[in-house]
Amino acid sequence: MNFMSFFGKRGESASVAKNRLQILLAHERSDNGTDAALISSLREDILAVVKKHISIDPDAVRLEMDRDGDVTTLGIDIELPGSTRD
Amino acid sequence: MNFMSFFGKRGESASVAKNRLQILLAHERSDNGTDAALISSLREDILAVVKKHISIDPDAVRLEMDRDGDVTTLGIDIELPGSTRD
Structure with a gap:
């Protein structure tokens, strides 16, 4: 699986794509649940x-939710500050 | 952004792809941090x-971690039981 494609056009956007965290949730189910x-x-x-x-x-968090049939996806894109607490 | 591509070959695997949750974390940073x-x-x-x-x-949780340059990605693929507690 090519996770890198998640970042889109890396070559073009490398200079602005630094220090960020992206989280994608994708949920697929067979019935019409919640x-x-x-x-x-x-x-x-x-x-x-x-x-x-x-x-x-x-303000540096962007959310994108999408639904297509029985698949619900949520994208969370977080621009990180220069330093982290980890 | 086409989130659906995250599920790969949906047409072929539709019958076995039901009731699952996938989580992808992708972290990109400019320095050599942790x-x-x-x-x-x-x-x-x-x-x-x-x-x-x-x-x-x-046992229904699969993890895949990958590192490519300054991008670290973690994929979590969870097969869900028929019923959920949500």
């Missing part, structure tokens, strides 16, 4: 977890 | 968060 609610709830908890490890500016 | 340690630590905490929302069998 997958959007699950993803939304996971989003909150995962952001809380990330904040425990890294100082993040709420 | 990004692998950060990702590893995020992995533990995110798995704990997922367990709060969904009953998961530890």
